[in-house]
Amino acid sequence: MPTTTDTESGHNDGARRGRPGYDQETVLNIAVQVFNKHGYDATSMGTLAENLGISKSAIYHHVPSKGDLLRLALDHALAPLEAVGEDERARAGSAGERLEFFLRGTIRVLVERQQYVTLLLRLRGNTEVERSALERRRAMDRRLSDLVVAAQQEGSLREDIDPRTTTRLLFGTINSLVEWYRPDGPVSAEALEEHAIGMMLDGLHTRGK
């Protein structure tokens, strides 16, 4: 997975170049929170500098532009999401099993990279960096859609809901988790995964009713 490797070596470079107390990763972590709070469009480099407690030129020391910050932040969400689809378990076994692995893996990335995925999901596509990220999201949609079609064909998923709608209901439900899930709340990441999978695949109705 060259994307992941590139990203990681990029972080190391950033860390080496960074000032004491601020590596690129820290700058990114704070930047993504500010983007999520005020919206990417509404966030100036000045606002970022204020939140980081450093000067604008110190930010430019880490990244050349606001667009580069966004690109790096988005890759923190996209690379692990894409890795789920590349995993052998998303490619071997029955379609039903592969689909469930894909859904569970996606939920795990959402929990682990919640701020970054939130940023990704709120993109409006106003810039080239945003449009390129949205294209990578669409590629993941197609992968899920292929799994849904295969699972319907093998008879493990109901066919009265067309594959396109099924795909959107699944990703919609999973994506909505970032809006309310709190890792420090009463629901563990494992329970969240079980509950979301439980509703999507088996429904909330008591069985046998």
Place this chain on the structure above:
Amino acid sequence: MPTTTDTESGHNDGARRGRPGYDQETVLNIAVQVFNKHGYDATSMGTLAENLGISKSAIYHHVPSKGDLLRLALDHALAPLEAVGEDERARAGSAGERLEFFLRGTIRVLVERQQYVTLLLRLRGNTEVERSALERRRAMDRRLSDLVVAAQQEGSLREDIDPRTTTRLLFGTINSLVEWYRPDGPVSAEALEEHAIGMMLDGLHTRGK
């Protein structure tokens, strides 16, 4: 429901006061699209004027401030959503039936008022108007939560997922519909409602597997 009545009489006043071709409703419809595209924080009255093709002072003729535009727009989502919970069918019958009525009614409002609900769901709570709308959303959360508890107690909903998580999974799934549903696409509003309810309550797995 005094809120609805107030709003509607407000619209009529706006329409009477408005210039030819622009009543308050039209201004709102365009404003909500611009807010959704650029984010509320990032949208200036100047940007709104540009999109409306009128001067800033002509907007002030319709509403005193950007915050008032937001408040009116949010009420277009909140009033009909609250009306679903006030409906007799959300208050009579078995808990399972009341819950399903509530969920279906909410989906219908989302489709009918998609732009306004999108605005509501993207609020960040940075202003008083936003916080007041979020408080009204929380009241709806409590109403759904009460229905979920009652449905679990009567045995129609599974109890292995706690009521709070169930509530959030349900609203998360329903809210996510505004992100992808297109009223002019191949899925009718009725089919969307059936499909979303079908997944949430009965799951996507083939029954009997």
